[in-house]
Amino acid sequence: MSGRYLVHTFGCQMNAHDSDRMEEVLRGHGWRAAETPAEADLIVLNTCSVREKAEQKLRSEVGKLAPLKRENPGLVLAVAGCVAQQEGEKLLERVRHLDLVIGPDNIADLPALVLDQMAGAPPRAHTVFDLDAPRFLAAAPARGSTSTPVSAFVTTMKGCDERCSFCIVPYTRGPERYRPATEIVDEIARWVEAGSREVTLLGQTVDSYRDPSLPPPASSDPDESQFPALLRAIAERVPGLGRLRYTSPHPRHATAALAEAHAELDVLARHVHMPAQSGSDRILKRMIRRYTRVEYVERVRRLAAARPGITLSTDIIVGFPGETDADFEATLDLVREVGFVSLFGFKYSPRPYTPALKLEDDVPEAVKSERLARLFEVAEAQTRAHLDRLVGTTQRVLVEGASKTAGRVSGRTEQNEIVHLDAGDLDLTGAVVEVAIVRAYKHSLFAEMTPAARDALAAAPRPSAPRAPRRRRALTLLS
Ligand code: SF4
Numbered sequence: 001m002s003g004r005y006l007v008h009t010f011g012c013q014m015n016a017h018d019s020d021r022m023e024e025v026l027r028g029h030g031w032r033a034a035e036t037p038a039e040a041d042l043i044v045l046n047t048c049s050v051r052e053k054a055e056q057k058l059r060s061e062v063g064k065l066a067p068l069k070r071e072n073p074g075l076v077l078a079v080a081g082c083v084a085q086q087e088g089e090k091l092l093e094r095v096r097h098l099d100l101v102i103g104p105d106n107i108a109d110l111p112a113l114v115l116d117q118m119a120g121a122p123p124r125a126h127t128v129f130d131l132d133a134p135r136f137l138a139a140a141p142a143r144g145s146t147s148t149p150v151s152a153f154v155t156t157m158k159g160c161d162e163r164c165s166f167c168i169v170p171y172t173r174g175p176e177r178y179r180p181a182t183e184i185v186d187e188i189a190r191w192v193e194a195g196s197r198e199v200t201l202l203g204q205t206v207d208s209y210r211d212p213s214l215p216p217p218a219s220s221d222p223d224e225s226q227f228p229a230l231l232r233a234i235a236e237r238v239p240g241l242g243r244l245r246y247t248s249p250h251p252r253h254a255t256a257a258l259a260e261a262h263a264e265l266d267v268l269a270r271h272v273h274m275p276a277q278s279g280s281d282r283i284l285k286r287m288i289r290r291y292t293r294v295e296y297v298e299r300v301r302r303l304a305a306a307r308p309g310i311t312l313s314t315d316i317i318v319g320f321p322g323e324t325d326a327d328f329e330a331t332l333d334l335v336r337e338v339g340f341v342s343l344f345g346f347k348y349s350p351r352p353y354t355p356a357l358k359l360e361d362d363v364p365e366a367v368k369s370e371r372l373a374r375l376f377e378v379a380e381a382q383t384r385a386h387l388d389r390l391v392g393t394t395q396r397v398l399v400e401g402a403s404k405t406a407g408r409v410s411g412r413t414e415q416n417e418i419v420h421l422d423a424g425d426l427d428l429t430g431a432v433v434e435v436a437i438v439r440a441y442k443h444s445l446f447a448e449m450t451p452a453a454r455d456a457l458a459a460a461p462r463p464s465a466p467r468a469p470r471r472r473r474a475l476t477l478l479s
Pocket of ligand 1: 160161162163164167168169170204205250
């Protein structure tokens with residue numbers, strides 16, 4: 001028994017990646033995608049509890065589906081992801097029209113659990129971490145498929161051992177478990193074979209990677225991380241890969257060996273997103289980040305020095321418990337000192353089960369808002385100055401797909417800037433095009449193809465390229 005499914009995703013790229021695996025698992029059991037909720041036999045809301053708004057959105061979406069469930073009692077309504085893991089049975093008690101609650105580690109069990117529901121089983125919560133035998137569902141890209149993305153995401157690990165005091169991830173995703181390097185490399189090779197040009201490695205602390213197929217390292221020292229070796233293995237064994245990115249690294253694991261990998265491997269993009277969270281040592285300590293501001297700056301400088309032109313972006317939380325004006329000024333100072341070209345800023349909000357709940361949420365909401373606005377003001381000025389500096393330069397852009405403006409396409413430079421360009425009748429999706437930057441917008445650039453690029457395209461028509469653009473999310477993975 002199967003039917004039509006609809007998966008609705010909230011939150012970060014890890015969740016989007018989990019949703020893709022859910023869809024693959026369902027399709028493997030004969031399910032087909034529904035276009036609308038009304039024609040679905042199964043609706044999965046894949047949730048996120050990292051930010052407050054995602055939880056609010058879930059409550060609102062579940063509420064909206066209640067009339068549909070009344071009209072169609074056979075509809076199976078499931079909640080997956082971090083809120084599912086966090087709330088488990090409690091969610092079933094609170095939302096009476098919910099049938100299934102399924103944790104991130106239990107995606108492979110989804111088709112069987114849905115069948116049970118269709119056969120009349122009582123509502124069920126299945127949220128078990130696969131600690132003893134971690135399962136990583138491999139993506140199954142199809143060669144030449146129109147759904148093959150230009151830029152694919154590949155999981156390297158799951159869970160997190162860091163336990164930052166504000167973060168719920170260690171509770172909703174469990175402890176760190178790693179995927180064997182051979183599996184990761186093989187999956188990347190399959191994406192490239194299918195037509196993807198770029199891969200982003202995904203992990204909650206992606207740079208703490210250890211290969212579980214090798215003997216365990218002598219200690220848990222960050223220098224023992226096998227992430228640089230993984231990057232080298234990918235570069236060596238998948239020579240057809242155009243660009244390699246990773247998200248999100250933790251500054252503690254940004255070792256000298258990682259900087260050396262950036263110096264050696266051309267395939268690594270010249271951009272690193274390195275969450276800082278605060279520029280005040282006092283607040284970093286309360287956040288249990290386990291680095292000081294000086295250490296953070298040393299590590300990102302070492303990365304930037306390894307390869308000319310590396311740009312840096314970051315995540316910042318404002319209004320963490322106890323954050324004074326001086327602490328916040330230290331954060332602004334860090335943003336200026338490092339010269340981030342972009343950042344994601346968030347107001348602190350208490351999350352269930354986190355150690356920071358023991359701290360008084362003592363920064364008034366109005367102060368948090370004011371600090372966030374000031375942070376964005378500084379960051380946007382830096383973004384704008386950076387984009388302005390690029391006007392008149394030549395860049396190589398990986399075209400991801402059609403832009404919102406007819407006749408235009410958009411893509412990313414090696415440094416991660418968004419570039420729009422006129423493509424005319426040319427199908428450039430998936431091509432790496434040399435462009436001259438002619439204009440800077442607030443968050444992106446406008447460019448023209450160089451004459452050399454036009455000649456090259458005219459002389460060598462490209463093989464058919466993948467069509468699906470990269471799905472980029474507003475939120476990064478935490479780290
Ligand atoms: S912020 Fe990142 S490193 Fe810290 S606990 Fe959350 S996922 Fe782990």
